Amino acid sequence: MRDILRRYRATTFLIAINLLLYGVCALASEPFSTESLVDLGATYGWAIGVHGEWWRIITGTFLHAGLAHITLNMVSLYIVGTILETLMGWREYLSLYLASGIVGAAVSTAIHPDGVTVGASGAIFGIFGAIAGYALTHRQHLGNRFGRFLREFGGILLLNLILGFAIPGIDMSAHIGGLIVGFIGGMFSRHPHAVLLWSALTTAAAAGYVMWIFPAQFATQGIIL
Numbered sequence: 001m002r003d004i005l006r007r008y009r010a011t012t013f014l015i016a017i018n019l020l021l022y023g024v025c026a027l028a029s030e031p032f033s034t035e036s037l038v039d040l041g042a043t044y045g046w047a048i049g050v051h052g053e054w055w056r057i058i059t060g061t062f063l064h065a066g067l068a069h070i071t072l073n074m075v076s077l078y079i080v081g082t083i084l085e086t087l088m089g090w091r092e093y094l095s096l097y098l099a100s101g102i103v104g105a106a107v108s109t110a111i112h113p114d115g116v117t118v119g120a121s122g123a124i125f126g127i128f129g130a131i132a133g134y135a136l137t138h139r140q141h142l143g144n145r146f147g148r149f150l151r152e153f154g155g156i157l158l159l160n161l162i163l164g165f166a167i168p169g170i171d172m173s174a175h176i177g178g179l180i181v182g183f184i185g186g187m188f189s190r191h192p193h194a195v196l197l198w199s200a201l202t203t204a205a206a207a208g209y210v211m212w213i214f215p216a217q218f219a220t221q222g223i224i225l
Contacts, residue, residue: 100126
């Protein structure tokens with residue numbers, strides 16, 4: 001156990017933060033209610049558009065709506081997170097995780113401006129994408145393993161996408177936004193500094209959108225009465 005914690009520091013840290021905030025929400029007067037999640041920092045378009053609470057695109061990615069939600073996400077994070085942390089290193093992995101989650105939340109806010117969303121799914125799909133981008137970039141070194149990887153990993157990703165579209169209440173816009181950010185980041189994996197730069201630029205773009213562009217769009221759409 002200690003060896004796992006030492007080897008996968010970033011994944012362990014991310015899971016710990018998610019579980020900590022899950023525990024905080026569980027102790028609320030109305031655990032996992034929309035009101036409690038909003039109070040704790042859920043991604044909420046109205047609060048962002050009216051009150052400028054842009055930081056919700058960060059905090060919302062660490063909150064979950066119940067036991068099944070966090071269990072599925074944390075198991076998925078452990079499986080794919082430990083793979084990417086091994087392949088790319090903890091700095092690049094952590095930067096892509098955060099960028100994918102933040103961009104996913106910003107995309108969700110743009111498409112569902114009056115919605116309330118929580119969850120690490122956008123970030124986790126970013127990790128899926130990063131692994132796919134890494135494998136595509138290093139396919140010559142993988143040799144025969146590349147074809148097997150495509151079948152196995154592609155099947156897992158496709159299943160997650162199908163479940164996302166089939167189950168009501170799952171925000172696929174955040175998933176797809178995170179997936180794209182992660183995939184492109186994985187394509188830069190030969191150049192670690194490029195991965196960090198890509199993560200920084202996409203994070204800054206998402207933050208800039210919700211800080212300056214989204215509030216104006218929110219007002220002109222007539223949502224503010």
